[in-house]
Amino acid sequence: MTPDTEMELARQESPAAGDTPVGPRMEKLANAGKLTSKNADLHWLYEQSVQNAEVEAGFISKVFKREFGREPAFLREDFCGTALLCSEWVKANAIHTALGVDLDGPTLVWGTVNNVTPLGERASAVTLVLDDVRNVTSPRADVLAATNFSWWGFKTRSEFERYLRGAYANIKDEGMLMMDCYGGPEAQVPQLEEREEEGFDYVWDQDTFNPITNEIRCKIHFKFPNGSKLKNAFQYDWRLWSLPETCDLLKEVGFRKTVIYWEGADKDGEPNGIFKPSREGDLAPAWVAYILAFR
Ligand SMILES: C[S@@+](CC[C@H](N)C(=O)[O-])C[C@H]1O[C@@H](n2cnc3c(N)ncnc32)[C@H](O)[C@@H]1O
Numbered sequence: 598m599t600p601d602t603e604m605e606l607a608r609q610e611s612p613a614a615g616d617t618p619v620g621p622r623m624e625k626l627a628n629a630g631k632l633t634s635k636n637a638d639l640h641w642l643y644e645q646s647v648q649n650a651e652v653e654a655g656f657i658s659k660v661f662k663r664e665f666g667r668e669p670a671f672l673r674e675d676f677c678g679t680a681l682l683c684s685e686w687v688k689a690n691a692i693h694t695a696l697g698v699d700l701d702g703p704t705l706v707w708g709t710v711n712n713v714t715p716l717g718e719r720a721s722a723v724t725l726v727l728d729d730v731r732n733v734t735s736p737r738a739d740v741l742a743a744t745n746f747s748w749w750g751f752k753t754r755s756e757f758e759r760y761l762r763g764a765y766a767n768i769k770d771e772g773m774l775m776m777d778c779y780g781g782p783e784a785q786v787p788q789l790e791e792r793e794e795e796g797f798d799y800v801w802d803q804d805t806f807n808p809i810t811n812e813i814r815c816k817i818h819f820k821f822p823n824g825s826k827l828k829n830a831f832q833y834d835w836r837l838w839s840l841p842e843t844c845d846l847l848k849e850v851g852f853r854k855t856v857i858y859w860e861g862a863d864k865d866g867e868p869n870g871i872f873k874p875s876r877e878g879d880l881a882p883a884w885v886a887y888i889l890a891f892r
Contacts, residue, residue, distance in 0.1 A: 616710050617710070618710060618711045618714075618715055619638040619640075619641050619711060620641065620711060623637070623638055623641045626796065627794075627795050627796025627797065628795070628796065630796060630822045631796075631822070632796045632797050632821050632822070633821045633822075633823050633825045634819070634821055634825035634826055634827045635825070637797065637819065637821065637827065639827070639830055639831075640678075640679050640704065640707045640708075640711070641711075642797060642799075642819050642827075642830065643678075643679075643817070643830075643831065644679060644681055645794055645795070646792070646794050646797075646799035646817075646819075647745065647799075647817070648681055648682075648745070650681040650682040650684070650685040651685045651688075651689075652870070653682055653685070653742075653744065654682065654685040654686045654688075654689045655689065656858075656872065656887070657669065657672065657686075657740055657742065657773075657775060658689070658690070660773065660775070660858070660889055661739065661740060661773055664773065664891055665771050665773075668690060668692060669693075669739035669740050669773070670692045670693060670694060670739055671693075671694050671695070671696070671736070671738045671739045671740070672686045672693065672694070672695045672696070672738060672739065672740045672741075672742060673695070673696045673697075673698070673738035673740070673741045673742070673767060674686075674695060674696070674697045674698070674741075674742050674743075674744075675698050675730040675741060675742070675743040675747070675748075675764070676698070676699060676730060676743055676744070676745070676747030676748070677697030677698060677699045677705075677708070677725070678699055678701075678704050678708065678745075679704055679705075679707055679708035679711065679712055680695075680697040680699075680705070680708035680709070680712050680713055680723060680725055681708070681712050682695075682697075682742060682744065683695035683696070683697040683708075683712075683713070683723045683725075684708075684712040684713055684716060684723060687716060687719050687722040687723055688716065688719065693722065694722045694723075694724075695722065695723045695724070696723075696724045696725075696726065696733075696736075696738065697723065697724070697725045697726070698725075698726045698728060698730050698733050699725075699726075699727065699730075700727065700728060700729050700730075701727075702727050705725050705727055708725065709725065713725070730743075730760070730763075731759065731760060731763055733767075734763065734766065734767065735767070737766075737767055737768060737769045737772070738767060738768055738769065738772065739768075739769055739771075739772050739773070740768075740772065740773050740774075740775060741764050741767055741768050741772070741773075741774045741775070742774075742775045742776075743764070743774070743775070743776045744775070744776070744777050745777065746777060746778065746779065746833075746835065748760060748776055748838075749813075749833075749835035749836055749837065749838060750833075750834070750835060751836070752810075752812065752835070752836040754846070757838065757846060758846055758849070758850060761846055761847060761850045762850045762851075764850075765850050765851050765852060765892065768892050769892070770892060771892065772891075772892045773889060773890065773891050773892070774847070774852070774888075774889070774890040774891075775887060775888070775889055776843075776887070776888045776890075777885060777886070777887055777888070778838070778840060778843065778885070778886050778887075778888055779837075779883065779884065779885045779886070780837070780839065780840065780883075780884060780886075781881050781882050781883040781884045782882055782883075783882040783883035784803070784806075784813075784837060784883055785806045785808065785813075785837070786803065786806065787803055787804060787805060787806060788803050789801070789802050789803075790803075791820075796821075796822070797819050797820065797821050797822075798819065798820040798821075799817070799819060800817065800818040800819070800820065801815065801817060802815060802816040802817070802818060803815050804816055806837070810836065811836050811837045811838070811839075812834070812835070812836055812837075813833075813835050813836070813837045814832070814833065814834055814835075815832070815833045815835070816828075816829050816830075816831065816832050816833070817829075817830050817831040817832075818830060840857060840886065840888065843888060844857075844888070847888070847890045851892070852890040852891060852892060853891050853892060854890070854891045855888060855889065855890045855891075856874050856888075856889045856891075857874070857875055857876075857878070857886050857887070857888060857889075858872035858873060858874055858875070858886060858887040858888075858889060859872065859873065859874075859875035859878045859879070859884070859886050860872050860884065860885060860886065861873060862879075862881075868881075868884075868885075872886070872887055
């Protein structure tokens with residue numbers, strides 16, 4: 598199937614096709630303190646509390662330019678969900694184009710309505726494909742991004758290796774893979790972490806961890822000013838892959854070099870959102886890092 602046909606399929610699967618973007622309505626409710634479990638949009642809540650796609654798009658360009666001395670043009674986003682990164686990518690530079698791949702049709706439709714169509718003339722620079730990332734084998738990209746730990750869904754070494762071999766093949770000879778990863782002792786204990794967002798609270802629920810298999814089950818809940826909750830809004834069943842085992846596999850499948858970008862800290866020791874190449878990291882109880890692998 599061509600990407601167009603696949604997108605058509607996605608459209609037919611969801612009643613949301615043709616809808617207008619939810620952002621303005623959600624923002625109004627959030628600012629008035631009137632978001633509730635009944636009126637809040639799940640994908641909007643997720644994008645507000647989990648993603649920082651504009652910053653990630655800038656980071657990708659910076660790292661690629663540092664390695665290859667030129668602006669990358671074509672980004673493939675595996676596990677693209679609502680295609681927010683694809684959309685920020687094409688917004689950032691007129692030469693940018695993007696391909697997003699996800700196997701969830703309604704999520705792709707939501708992304709089309711809320712993120713891609715609002716790009717106006719630039720919307721045609723984004724192609725969305727409804728498929729398993731392992732089935733989409735062309736075209737080759739300057740950058741392949743797999744973010745928010747989605748590759749942790751591959752729980753066995755052979756499954757993960759198969760995915761990475763495909764990723765390597767899907768990148769141009771001068772190209773780069775970007776994945777994020779988290780860890781630290783706190784990543785291995787069941788715990789709840791709450792954060793206030795504008796108009797709602799985000800709750801990260803690290804529900805179970807198996808130290809023998811490194812399988813980890815996590816959930817996202819949302820809480821609202823009127824006391825209502827959206828429990829288990831998103832659920833993840835992952836294997837927590839470590840940085841060294843991931844870097845070993847990247848090397849095995851052919852990547853020439855891997856670099857870990859580690860997050861810095863502010864004067865109070867809190868993460869500052871600035872990621873730099875590091876060989877040592879630090880002993881933060883919980884950390885998020887980027888893995889960059891170069892062909
Ligand atoms: C955690 S969300 C990530 C969304 C977004 N990329 C982000 O950074 O927040 C994971 C997404 O991966 C998709 N997904 C999981 N396994 C997949 C696979 N094998 N092929 C394609 N998409 C997959 C799910 O449908 C879901 O939309």
